Amino acid sequence: MFQRRYAVRDGVLAALDAPLLVIHGGAGVEPGDLTREEEQAARAALEAALRAGHARLKAGGSSVDAVAATITVLEDAPQFNAGRGAVFTHDGRNELDTSIMDGATGKAGAAAGLHRVKNPITLARAIMDRSRHVMMVGEGAETFAQEQGVALVDPSYFRTEKRWQQLQKALQEESTAKEVGARLVLAGKAYFGTVGALALDAQGRLAAGTSTGGMTNKRYGRVGDAPILGAGTWADARCAVSGTGWGEFYIRAAAAHEICARVRLAGQGIVRASEGVINGDIPKAGGDGGAIALDAQGVAAFPFNTGGMYRGWIGADGVPHVAIYRDDALPLPAY
Ligand code: ASP
Numbered sequence: 236m237f238q239r240r241y242a243v244r245d246g247v248l249a250a251l252d253a254p255l256l257v258i259h260g261g262a263g264v265e266p267g268d269l270t271r272e273e274e275q276a277a278r279a280a281l282e283a284a285l286r287a288g289h290a291r292l293k294a295g296g297s298s299v300d301a302v303a304a305t306i307t308v309l310e311d312a313p314q315f316n317a318g319r320g321a322v323f324t325h326d327g328r329n330e331l332d333t334s335i336m337d338g339a340t341g342k343a344g345a346a347a348g349l350h351r352v353k354n355p356i357t358l359a360r361a362i363m364d365r366s367r368h369v370m371m372v373g374e375g376a377e378t379f380a381q382e383q384g385v386a387l388v389d390p391s392y393f394r395t396e397k398r399w400q401q402l403q404k405a406l407q408e409e410s411t412a413k414e415v416g417a418r419l420v421l422a423g424k425a426y427f428g429t430v431g432a433l434a435l436d437a438q439g440r441l442a443a444g445t446s447t448g449g450m451t452n453k454r455y456g457r458v459g460d461a462p463i464l465g466a467g468t469w470a471d472a473r474c475a476v477s478g479t480g481w482g483e484f485y486i487r488a489a490a491a492h493e494i495c496a497r498v499r500l501a502g503q504g505i506v507r508a509s510e511g512v513i514n515g516d517i518p519k520a521g522g523d524g525g526a527i528a529l530d531a532q533g534v535a536a537f538p539f540n541t542g543g544m545y546r547g548w549i550g551a552d553g554v555p556h557v558a559i560y561r562d563d564a565l566p567l568p569a570y
Contacts (some may be wrong), residue, residue: 321448429478480524
C-alpha cells in the first residue's frame with residue numbers, strides 16, 4: 236500500500252497523489268504533424284512507459300528505479316527521439332545523449348555522443364552507480380558500457396525511415412537558406428521527442444532522467460542539454476526537472492537547475508518557477524521548448540511554448556494520463 240501524504244496548500248489541507256511519476260516525450264510536436272495511427276502509437280507508448288515506472292514504484296522501487304524503467308520503454312519506442320527512433324546528425328548518424336540524477340543523494344550519471352548503447356539511460360545509471368565519474372563520452376563511455384554488461388547494438392538499430400527523411404528535408408532547407416547558422420534546421424522542425432521522466436517515491440525521494448538523439452542535422456560531436464546536469468536534467472531534495480527543446484538555450488540558462496534554485500532560494504512554487512524559466516527566460520533569449528517539473532509535495536508542472544509536448548503522469552491509483560497538443564486536457568495531479 237502506498238502511504239498517503241498531506242500538505243497545506245493555499246490554506247487548504249490536501250491529500251497528495253504520491254508516489255507520482257511524470258514524463259515527457261519531447262516538445263515540438265504540432266497539430267497536424269501526426270497521422271491518427273502515429274498519434275495512437277505515441278499515446279500507447281507514453282501509457283506503457285508510465286505503467287512500467289508505476290510498477291517499479293508499486294513494488295517498492297526507488298524514484299531512480301522508476302525513472303530508469305520509464306525511460307527505457309520510451310527509448311525502445313520509435314515514436315520518440317531517444318534510443319530507437321533518434322534523429323540524425325548532419326553526417327547521417329544517430330548520436331545519443333542522456334543523464335540521470337538522484338535527488339536524495341545528489342548522485343548523477345551522464346553520457347554523450349553514443350552510437351551503440353541500446354538504452355542510454357541504463358548507461359547513465361551504471362555511470363552513477365558503478366563508476367567514480369559523473370559523465371563519460373563517445374568510445375570511452377561505450378567501452379565502460381561493455382564492461383558493465385550494458386547492451387550494445389549495431390548503430391543501424393537506431394535508424395528509422397521517418398527520421399532519415401527529416402534529415403534529408405533539413406539538409407535541403409539548409410542548402411537553400413540565406414541565413415546559414417541561425418538555426419540548426421532553418422524553417423523546419425529542429426527537434427522532436429526527447430524523453431524525460433521524474434519520480435517521487437513513497438519515501439518522498441525525487442529523481443530525474445532525460446534521454447535524446449539531440450537535434451536533427453546537428454553537427455557530429457555537438458552535445459545538447461540532455462546530458463548536462465543542471466541544463467536538461469536536475470533533481471534535489473525538493474525539486475526535479477527534465478527539459479526538452481533547443482538545447483543550446485537550455486545550457487546557457489542552466490534551465491533545470493535555475494528552476495530548482497528558484498524553488499529552493501527564492502521560495503517560488505514549482506509552477507511559477509518552471510513557467511518563469513521555460514516560458515520567460517528561454518523565449519526571451521531566442522529559444523523554445525518545454526519541460527516537466529515536480530516538487531517533493533507532488534505538485535507537477537508541464538510548461539511548454541510549442542504547439543504540443545508529449546506528456547503524462549501516473550499517480551498512486553495506477554491510471555495513466557497522457558496528452559500531446561496544447562489544447563489536450565491533462566488532469567493535473569491532485570494536491
Ligand atoms: N534538448 C534536446 C537537445 O538540444 C532536443 C530536444 O529536446 O528535442 O539535444
